[in-house]
Amino acid sequence: MPGAGVRQVQVQMLISLIQNEKSAFVSVNQRPFCLSLLFVLFLGACALSTPPPTATAIPTLTAIATFTGFPVTAIPSPTATEEPFNGVIKFPFLNADAGNFQLQTGETITFTWEGAPAGAERYEFVIYPHDGSQPVILATDTDPSDGVAIQFAVTSGLAAELRGTAYFSDGTILRTRFNPSIYSAE
Secondary structure, eight states, rough: OHHHHHHHHHHHHHHHHHHHOOSSSSSGGGGGHHHHHHHHHHHHHHHHHSOOOOOOOOOOOOOOOOOOOOOOOOOOOOOOOOOOOOOOOEEOOOEEEETTTETTTEEEEEEEEEEEEESEEEEEEEETTTTSSEEEEEEOOOGGOOOEEEEEHHHHHHHEEEEEEEETTTTTTESSSOOEEEEEOO
16 A cells, blocks of 8 residues: 555654654654654554445345234223214203203203114113212103104203113113213202
8 A cells, every 4th residue: 555654664763753862853842742743643554554445235134034023912901891982962051161061940951862873772861960869860762763852851950960871672782972961050
């Protein structure tokens, strides 16, 4: 490699100059400078003696094994499987906020179960009072041909959750998933 021999001679000369304290060229004060220069020349010589990298072809990958995934173990759910969406009960109200609906005391309103599951023998509309007392069946619709709906006279002091339940002849029971809280003034 051209230049490598010249660098080697220069490095050897600097080493001998540093070792010889009586040299006219290198004083004691210049030793740190010479050591630094020697190090730089040494790195340069190393760089010149190292051949430049050459381009090589990228090896192609060959599959040795196929990943089949981790074993899956079914873990039983601590709760029942979520029921499908079974429609919503719609009705007129005065005010609403976050699932809470204020009804007009003394007014007769219609609760309509839109999207009710088809084919049930009967559809019940039930309120579950917030005070923990027993649920009250408001009415049952056994003829859904005109829609699943009931009439309800709003009483004063009402505070309950409204739910719909569909009963089928094969024993299947489907319920509404969104159950609004309904209230009325005293």
